[in-house]
Amino acid sequence: MRDLTLPRGWRVALLLPALAVFLAFWLLPMAALVKVSGDGHALETYRAILTNARYLDSLWQTVVLSALVTLATLALSLVAGLFLTRHDFPGKSALVSMLTLPLAFPGVVVGFMVIMLAGRQGLIGDLTSKFAGHKLVFAYSLAGLFLGYLYFSIPRVILAVMAAAESLDHSLTEAAASLGAGPFAIARDVTLPALAPALIASGAMCFATSVGAFGTAFTLATDIDVLPMTIYTEFTLNANVATAAALSVILGVVTWAVLMLARNFTGQAVAAGG
Amino acid sequence: MLKKTLFTLQLLLTLLMCAFLLIPVGMSILAGLSVNYFRGPSAGLTFKWVIQVWQDYHDAILNSLYVGAATLVLVALLGVPAGYVLARWQSRFARWIEELLTLPIALPGLASALALISVYGGMRGFRESLAFIIVGHVIFTLPFMVRAVAAACADSRIKLMEEGAASLGASFVRRFMTVVLPNIRSEIVAAALIVVTLSLGEFNLTWMLHTPDTKTLPVGLADAYASLRLEIGSAYTAVFFVLIVPLLIVMQTTAQRAKVRNARGRT
Numbered sequence: 371m372r373d374l375t376l377p378r379g380w381r382v383a384l385l386l387p388a389l390a391v392f393l394a395f396w397l398l399p400m401a402a403l404v405k406v407s408g409d410g411h412a413l414e415t416y417r418a419i420l421t422n423a424r425y426l427d428s429l430w431q432t433v434v435l436s437a438l439v440t441l442a443t444l445a446l447s448l449v450a451g452l453f454l455t456r457h458d459f460p461g462k463s464a465l466v467s468m469l470t471l472p473l474a475f476p477g478v479v480v481g482f483m484v485i486m487l488a489g490r491q492g493l494i495g496d497l498t499s500k501f502a503g504h505k506l507v508f509a510y511s512l513a514g515l516f517l518g519y520l521y522f523s524i525p526r527v528i529l530a531v532m533a534a535a536e537s538l539d540h541s542l543t544e545a546a547a548s549l550g551a552g553p554f555a556i557a558r559d560v561t562l563p564a565l566a567p568a569l570i571a572s573g574a575m576c577f578a579t580s581v582g583a584f585g586t587a588f589t590l591a592t593d594i595d596v597l598p599m600t601i602y603t604e605f606t607l608n609a610n611v612a613t614a615a616a617l618s619v620i621l622g623v624v625t626w627a628v629l630m631l632a633r634n635f636t637g638q639a640v641a642a643g644g
Numbered sequence: 645m646l647k648k649t650l651f652t653l654q655l656l657l658t659l660l661m662c663a664f665l666l667i668p669v670g671m672s673i674l675a676g677l678s679v680n681y682f683r684g685p686s687a688g689l690t691f692k693w694v695i696q697v698w699q700d701y702h703d704a705i706l707n708s709l710y711v712g713a714a715t716l717v718l719v720a721l722l723g724v725p726a727g728y729v730l731a732r733w734q735s736r737f738a739r740w741i742e743e744l745l746t747l748p749i750a751l752p753g754l755a756s757a758l759a760l761i762s763v764y765g766g767m768r769g770f771r772e773s774l775a776f777i778i779v780g781h782v783i784f785t786l787p788f789m790v791r792a793v794a795a796a797c798a799d800s801r802i803k804l805m806e807e808g809a810a811s812l813g814a815s816f817v818r819r820f821m822t823v824v825l826p827n828i829r830s831e832i833v834a835a836a837l838i839v840v841t842l843s844l845g846e847f848n849l850t851w852m853l854h855t856p857d858t859k860t861l862p863v864g865l866a867d868a869y870a871s872l873r874l875e876i877g878s879a880y881t882a883v884f885f886v887l888i889v890p891l892l893i894v895m896q897t898t899a900q901r902a903k904v905r906n907a908r909g910r911t
Contacts, residue, residue, distance in 0.1 A: 376729070376732045376733070376816075377816060380729075380816050381729050381732075381733060384725035384726065384728065384729045385725070385726050385729045385730070385733075385741070387721070387722050387725070387726075388722040388723060388725070388726035388745070388786065388790070389726070389741065391718075391722055391779075391782065391783070391786075392744065392745055392783065392786070395760065395779050395780075395782075395783050396747070396748055396756065396759070396783045397744070398763060399756070399759035399760050399762065399763040399764070400755075400756070400759045402759060402762050402763045403755065403758055403759035403762050406762050446657070446661060449654055449657050449658075450654070450657060450658040450661055452654075453651075453654035453655065453657075453658055454658065457651070465658065465659075465662060467893070467896055468662050468665065468666055469658070469661060469662055469665065470896065471665065471666070471669075471889070471892060472665050472669075473892065474841040474842060474844075474845050474888060474891075474892055475845060475888075476845035476846065476847040476862045476865070477847050477848065478847050478862055478865050478866045478869065479845070479862070479865060479881060479884060481869070482668075482672065482865070482869055482877060482881055483668035483669065483672070484668070485869075486667075486668035486671045486672050486675075487664075487667070487668050487671075491681065491874065493667065493668075493671065520664075521664070521665065524661060524664075524665065525665070552646075553646065553647070553650060578750060581752065582751070582752025582753065582754060582755075582848070583848075584752070584753065584754050584847070584848040584851070585847040585848055585851070585862070585866070588847075588851070588866060589866065589869055598752065598754050598848075601754055601758070602754070602852075605758065605852075611762070614758060615758060615762065618752070618754060618755035618758050618759075619755070621752050621754070621755060622751045622752060622755045625750065625751055625752060626747075626750065626751060629750055
């Protein structure tokens with residue numbers, strides 16, 4: 371359909387600057403990265419990576435950790451998000467603000483927050499040494515990383531859950547309740563299916579963000595091999611550019627595949643953030 | 645009875661999550677203001693560490709403010725027109741472009757940074773300037789502006805007004821400036837806040853893109869965490885909070901207001 375208010379000339383002129391910048395500084399560089407990763411003989415580079423135990427471990431560790439974080443975040447955010455949309459009480463909006471405050475904290479700061487909680491002088495260490503006689507320190511392990519990923523995932527997923535829960539049709543739950551369904555049956559048969567698309571979408575985003583999270587790992591992971599750290603080490607310390615590039619391509623493909631799968635399930639674009 | 649127990653349990657879990665997110669924030673602010681963290685705040689409070697952070701890292705902090713401002717200007721200039729066109733241009737091609745523009749936020753920043761370096765790393769003047777970081781931030785934040793503007797322009801009321809203005813003889817530029825822009829102002833402001841917040845905190849890309857002369861605030865943070873004592877790292881984190889938390893709060897209130905406005909518009 372011809373749009374009288376937007377002449378063709380203007381259409382091109384307004385879109386072109388953004389497209390040009392995007393092509394020059396993202397699409398072209400990405401193509402170059404893929405080329406670098408092949409290093410002239412693409413099959414061999416990738417085969418070498420996929421048969422190298424250290425890289426494979428790093429990949430699995432990243433995927434499993436991110437999957438666990440996603441599940442934990444979804445479970446926690448679902449409970450809190452539903453609770454906050456369904457009940458009204460004084461101080462509720464303050465509570466929502468506090469839960470979503472860390473939305474834009476960079477990964478390094480999140481890493482530092484974990485050190486504050488579970489580091490050598492952290493709160494958890496102090497409490498456990500006082501009450502259990504044994505100082506619990508886990509900031510610099512996979513458990514610390516788990517805590518960090520949870521920290522930056524919760525605010526995003528809670529917002530998604532609340533947005534979805536607010537648009538739920540309330541009459542359905544009321545109908546179910548009037549037919550005698552208990553709270554668990556309602557959750558299982560009415561609420562969860564209705565929220566499923568939002569949960570899948572935000573879960574995919576949570577997974578994608580965790581897989582690529584570099585800052586948190588950088589602050590915490592002195593000897594944890596998650597994929598972003600492996601890429602960073604290959605690039606800076608070992609100056610192994612082709613491998614770093616190939617691992618980045620794999621990281622990108624894993625992320626993209628998960629987002630695409632989620633979209634196929636839900637039929638809607640996954641909202642990203644940070 | 646069951647209802648009440650459930651309510652209490654849910655409230656408890658929500659409060660626990662809140663504590664998990666906020667207690668370390670409070671701890672790091674307190675640590676940044678303590679004379680000695682190991683002895684706790686009872687040993688006294690001081691601005692010593694904050695002053696030292698400013699002395700050691702004011703370049704990084706100012707760089708970040710500059711990068712954030714430059715990113716915002718560029719993203720607004722590129723993203724507002726692009727978002728408008730993408731909303732109006734109902735074609736498969738336009739959907740494709742929107743998809744493409746969104747890829748940089750979906751894929752790991754580390755990959756984008758390596759890609760930029762592999763093409764432009766050799767251009768020393770560019771590589772060693774803040775422009776290199778700004779370019780990365782523009783690519784990363786552009787989708788937020790494009791999407792916000794596209795969503796706002798998809799509102800049929802704006803198109804109706806524009807057609808009215810066109811029938812009265814207003815030129816395209818005039819319609820865009822006096823009809824479209826004023827009507828999507830709050831969405832642009834909300835997206836601008838997101839852009840600046842993201843730019844101020846962006847680390848994944850920036851750590852790879854920075855050089856010793858082009859440190860930004862989060863890069864300095866990583867630096868401080870790695871090499872210095874806990875008080876300085878904490879004080880620096882506190883400075884970061886002072887910069888970012890007001891932005892986040894304004895962001896939340898504008899989002900709230902936009903929601904209310906939209907709800908009113910719909911009825």
